[in-house]
Each structure stands twice: as C-alpha cells, then as structure tokens.
Amino acid sequence: MSRIPFSQSVVSVALVSMGFALGACAQAPSQPQSQDAMSSSTGTASIAGGALAAKDRRFIEKAARSGMAEVEMGKLAQDKAASNQVKAFARKMAEHHPKVNDELKQLAAAKGVTLPTDIAAKDRREINKLSKLSGAEFDREYMTSMVSDHQKDVSEFKSESKSALDNDVKSFAAKTLPTLQQHLDLARSTEAAARNATAR
Numbered sequence: 001m002s003r004i005p006f007s008q009s010v011v012s013v014a015l016v017s018m019g020f021a022l023g024a025c026a027q028a029p030s031q032p033q034s035q036d037a038m039s040s041s042t043g044t045a046s047i048a049g050g051a052l053a054a055k056d057r058r059f060i061e062k063a064a065r066s067g068m069a070e071v072e073m074g075k076l077a078q079d080k081a082a083s084n085q086v087k088a089f090a091r092k093m094a095e096h097h098p099k100v101n102d103e104l105k106q107l108a109a110a111k112g113v114t115l116p117t118d119i120a121a122k123d124r125r126e127i128n129k130l131s132k133l134s135g136a137e138f139d140r141e142y143m144t145s146m147v148s149d150h151q152k153d154v155s156e157f158k159s160e161s162k163s164a165l166d167n168d169v170k171s172f173a174a175k176t177l178p179t180l181q182q183h184l185d186l187a188r189s190t191e192a193a194a195r196n197a198t199a200r
Helices: 006-027 035-041 054-080 084-111 121-131 135-163 167-199
Strands: none
Touching: 054 084, 054 121, 054 135, 054 167, 084 135, 084 167, 121 135, 135 167
C-alpha cells in the first residue's frame, strides 16, 4: 500500500476542516434584527416610540375643534332656523358629528393626544354672529358657513387619508371622508334651497 507523505495529509485534513466550518456557517440561522431595525423597516407607522408626527397631531386637534363647532352650530340652528330643510340639516349635523368625535377621542387616547376642550376662536365668532340673526337671514348665513366648513374638512381629510404618517390616523381619515363628502353635498343643496326661498 502506498503511503501518503505527511505534509500532504496535513493539508488534506485542514481543507476538510475548513469545508465543515464553511458548511456550518451557511446553515447557521441569521441573527434576528434588532427592534430598532425592525421598526425602521416597517415604514412610518410610528415615530419616536409611538409619538405622532406634528402634522398628524395637528390634524387630530383641528378635526376635534371643527367637530365640536359643527355640533354646537347644529344645536343653535335647530332653534333659530326658519326653514324646515335647514333645521333637518342642522339636526343631522348634531347627530352625526358626535359619532365621529367619539371615534376621534378613541384615536387620540390611543396615540396619547390630549384633545382641545373648546372650539377655535374663528368658530366662536361665527356662532356669536349667528346667535344674533334670525329667520331667512340666519338660514343663509348658517348654510354658507356649513358649506365653507365642510369644504375645508373634506380637503383636510382627503389630504390626511393619503399623506398621514401614522397608519391609524390615515385609516380614520379615509373612513370618515365619505361621510364628510355627503355632508358637503347636503350642505350645498340645502344652501341653494335656502337662497331660493329668500329670492321668492
């Protein structure tokens, strides 16, 4: 039997050992990503450990103020409006917006956002102005305000439904948008009816 030189056998053993080592590395499971790396790979669903981005926070706060204002105006209009159609619109606003406001409160609580407790100064001025009007004049002013407010609401919710950095905020905006669009359509038709009634 031929004998393998000692130096050649050493090299062979080394190569075999290296092969086993490389195979073990290939089969070893990769280390799991760190929590930070996993968070960064999931997009922008949360920022700074769950804190909302400033734009999303402002959207929630502004939506809350707007919702409160429309409920308050709706209650005022149910008392002061002359037209039954305007009264019906006001009743719908006073009934629908609290539901949206409740959903917004739940979202805000989940995101650690403290909602404002009063309406915006401009809306307070509008309510004070409306409270001094009556009859057809009230109807026209109230419905003009409702068309303008809902146009802004639809625009802001549409933008947030596309560009919100938080997925839950984006979902809330998208889900609420069709209702606000219906309100806007109804506000426009009711405003037109109020103006036609005055022109007669």
